[in-house]
Amino acid sequence: MPETFRNRIDACQQRVDAYLDEVLPLAQTTPRRLHEAMRYAVFNGGKRVRPLLVYAAGECVGASVDRLDAPAAAIELIHAFSLVHDDLPAMDDDDLRRGKPTVHIQYDEATAILAADALVPLAFSVLAKLDVAAATRVTLVQLLADACGSIGMTGGQAIDLAAEGQTLDLPTLEHMYALKTGALIHASIVSACQLREDLPAEDYEALDAFGRDIGIAFQIKDDILDIEGETHVIGKPSGSDLKLGKATYPALFGLEASRARCNELLSSAIGRLDRFGDAAAPLEWLAGYIVERGQ
């Protein structure tokens, strides 16, 4: 990893973490157990890939970095919410995430459900408070609502659960990936675009397509890691998707085809960035990281 990117990533992670710390109610605020669990869910050792994408896309289009904290944090809050519910006994029933007890193990199931539930309105509140034109805030609210609703992330999760033990064809599988993981990744990119006034339509379209490609690639890579990874590296027992009979790219089409599709999506995504020149370097690097990461 080039030193400049490592520094940049550290700075962005610290930036969004400081912002999240500011907007989350203090753990001492009543109801304490709920607020503790919300913080436990959010400060979970995550890599903050979605916020990194928000900052990188913002840099690509020339948006002011101060305006990017709110969408970066809002999207991470929604991501954290989804992980807590995904881990519940009625869903994937995972006891560990990134090597730590999941929220329902660390606290209890009711607290996990409610803590995650409370992260969602907080995300919308963060967007509503952003210091930009009200019309822009409304657009950000709309983008986030679409990305996490029944025709976005939550819909993808429902298709995923229904597909356990099923054989899906390629378009159905990629549609599920586009919703389950892609919708929020895509929202990270296009939300940043809203914060640059007068962005040319062609620039928006290029980043819109970039976001779609990289969202699907991210999920395929996740599935590859689930098979290849060791428990101590990915933080949950490896092969747990296979055990659940999950419909995944590697399970249905094999590891080789999965890697090939990942690389194809990466090439396509990076091709979209040509028009932006050097301003797209962080985004290009992140796209490569998403496909080549070891965990």
Next chain:
Amino acid sequence: MPETFRNRIDACQQRVDAYLDEVLPLAQTTPRRLHEAMRYAVFNGGKRVRPLLVYAAGECVGASVDRLDAPAAAIELIHAFSLVHDDLPAMDDDDLRRGKPTVHIQYDEATAILAADALVPLAFSVLAKLDVAAATRVTLVQLLADACGSIGMTGGQAIDLAAEGQTLDLPTLEHMYALKTGALIHASIVSACQLREDLPAEDYEALDAFGRDIGIAFQIKDDILDIEGETHVIGKPSGSDLKLGKATYPALFGLEASRARCNELLSSAIGRLDRFGDAAAPLEWLAGYIVERGQ
């Protein structure tokens, strides 16, 4: 019930139901099971008390009725979401609601969690799309986010769960009620106020206070009904709060004190409406209904 109010209530219920039917994805839309469950959760035979309050408060301040559908529907979507999660095995573990199987019984637990999760962004989306100034939409988003977050409804639910088997003092109990039930009732009133431009501050303050009083009264009445009611009337086994060791007004202070507090809150609430004259008649009638209803 006076005939005019019965007609008005029927008309408002039909109005919000038609609007909800329009904004909810069709049951045939993929993922079908999720969308079916979302509709099952929303079209649940509920009385639509919160939408009725939105329309009545809007009439009180002279807001155009066309603008009230979105906040009425959004608040009802959030209410439906909260009922589904409250009924889960990890929470109140209820099999019946209004005489029908709860969502996790009718479908399954994972579908119930996700269907409710998907109602929340839909609520924010409905507000974001309303045909009023963007600044007003942002205010409505902020009011709803505060009302359903960790310092609103979800926080109240967390305090409620933590209080099982505990003895609470009166201020703590009323604070829990103000969050758990009051926050969304209050949001119904003040959201409607946003849709009348240039509402005098004194009018807003009067309705703000009305909303707080009536929200707490609503929950006390619910608890009284839980003890008094018969299963076939309230749709769940009577006395189920007592069985769970819930901290409720009647359990802690007795039925008589509960009825007295309800009436006190009703008087206080109705006193706030004096300044509005006849325009407040529907709101006054609804306040009475909330305290005197038999189910």
